[in-house]
Amino acid sequence: VSAPTPEQIASGDRRALARAITLAESTRSDHRSEAEALLTALIGRAGGAIRVAISGAPGVGKSTLVEALGRHAIAAGHRVAVLAVDPSSQVSGGSILGDKTRMELLGRDPRAFVRPSPAGTTLGGVARHTRDAILLCEAAGFDVVIVETVGVGQSEAAVAAMVDLFVLVIAPGGGDELQGIKRGIVELAELIVVNKQDGDLAAAAGRIAADYRAALGLLRPVTPHWQPEVQLCSALENRGIADLWHVILRHRDALGRSGERERRRAAQARAAMWAEITETVLTMVREDASLSARANELEAKVTAGEITASQAARHVIDAFRR
Numbered sequence: 001v002s003a004p005t006p007e008q009i010a011s012g013d014r015r016a017l018a019r020a021i022t023l024a025e026s027t028r029s030d031h032r033s034e035a036e037a038l039l040t041a042l043i044g045r046a047g048g049a050i051r052v053a054i055s056g057a058p059g060v061g062k063s064t065l066v067e068a069l070g071r072h073a074i075a076a077g078h079r080v081a082v083l084a085v086d087p088s089s090q091v092s093g094g095s096i097l098g099d100k101t102r103m104e105l106l107g108r109d110p111r112a113f114v115r116p117s118p119a120g121t122t123l124g125g126v127a128r129h130t131r132d133a134i135l136l137c138e139a140a141g142f143d144v145v146i147v148e149t150v151g152v153g154q155s156e157a158a159v160a161a162m163v164d165l166f167v168l169v170i171a172p173g174g175g176d177e178l179q180g181i182k183r184g185i186v187e188l189a190e191l192i193v194v195n196k197q198d199g200d201l202a203a204a205a206g207r208i209a210a211d212y213r214a215a216l217g218l219l220r221p222v223t224p225h226w227q228p229e230v231q232l233c234s235a236l237e238n239r240g241i242a243d244l245w246h247v248i249l250r251h252r253d254a255l256g257r258s259g260e261r262e263r264r265r266a267a268q269a270r271a272a273m274w275a276e277i278t279e280t281v282l283t284m285v286r287e288d289a290s291l292s293a294r295a296n297e298l299e300a301k302v303t304a305g306e307i308t309a310s311q312a313a314r315h316v317i318d319a320f321r322r
């Protein structure tokens with residue numbers, strides 16, 4: 001890929017944007033520096049979007065919901081970018097927005113940009129290039145950025161740390177509707193959407209919504225400026241989507257007015273910087289043959305209970321310094 005110019009991105013050229021994100025996702029260092037040069041040139045144009053994550057267990061209707069919500073936002077005059085984060089794709093080789101994408105209408109709309117999740121990456125790698133992709137989308141003039149992520153492992157927390165609003169989607173019929181409560185994801189969510197409120201599932205959806213409202217009442221909110229809410233909808237039948245969009249706008253206004261959004265974004269950027277430093281140093285240790293051999297020896301001793309973990313860590317760090 002040849003690097004697009006900052007002007008091409010700024011003009012809203014979707015193909016240039018796609019190329020820039022490919023560079024940001026690349027493991028090649030020359031690609032990474034091209035992406036960094038682009039981001040440096042464009043950073044002043046970034047930051048203008050409502051950043052929303054849509055998370056939830058497989059099959060709850062996230063993609064259907066993102067498409068309905070995206071189309072609603074476009075009808076209201078916005079430009080919408082959708083990014084997929086799927087750390088499980090390193091195992092399955094698949095992609096949540098790959099062959100089973102249902103965002104056909106959104107994908108065809110010139111006011112939308114839909115980007116599937118790249119396969120074969122670590123969560124740390126995904127987190128870094130998704131942050132960069134959000135900034136690139138904003139620089140390209142997309143004022144709504146939606147990150148769809150499937151609820152597995154640590155991905156929810158990583159994605160919550162790159163958006164203004166983390167939305168947890170639940171649906172009846174999966175048999176384990178309270179998994180969000182059990183796994184502690186509810187603490188991250190400032191909005192819970194109970195989807196599939198239609199047909200045979202409508203009554204169950206209502207009950208789940210009541211359960212989650214009760215659960216939320218027991219939690220301390222993430223910020224005093226926003227009390228988490230529960231919203232019912234049917235993405236399939238396109239009902240409740242306008243209300244959902246309204247809640248998202250109210251959340252944006254509440255966080256914007258109070259200064260919470262800027263504080264949150266600044267804290268997120270700082271945390272991302274340190275995460276990047278940690279990852280890079282760790283990679284340097286692992287990729288250095290003698291250093292990683294030494295670390296493995298020490299690890300064996302820690303396993304055998306011969307030395308303490310902190311001692312072993314200090315030996316590795318000392319060796320790294322030399």
Ligand SMILES: Nc1nc2c(ncn2[C@@H]2O[C@H](COP(=O)(O)OP(=O)(O)OP(=O)(O)O)[C@@H](O)[C@H]2O)c(=O)[nH]1
Nearest residue numbers: 057058059060061062063064096150196234235236
């Ligand atoms: N009844 C009903 N079915 C829905 C609704 N929304 C989505 N579905 C159906 O649920 C299934 C899964 O929808 P997706 O949108 O692909 O769900 P997802 O959460 O994105 O799935 P993954 O990306 O695989 O985790 C599909 O068969 C949809 O048609 C809804 O509001 N009501």
Ligand SMILES: [Mg+2]
Nearest residue numbers: 062063096097
């Ligand atoms: Mg999906």
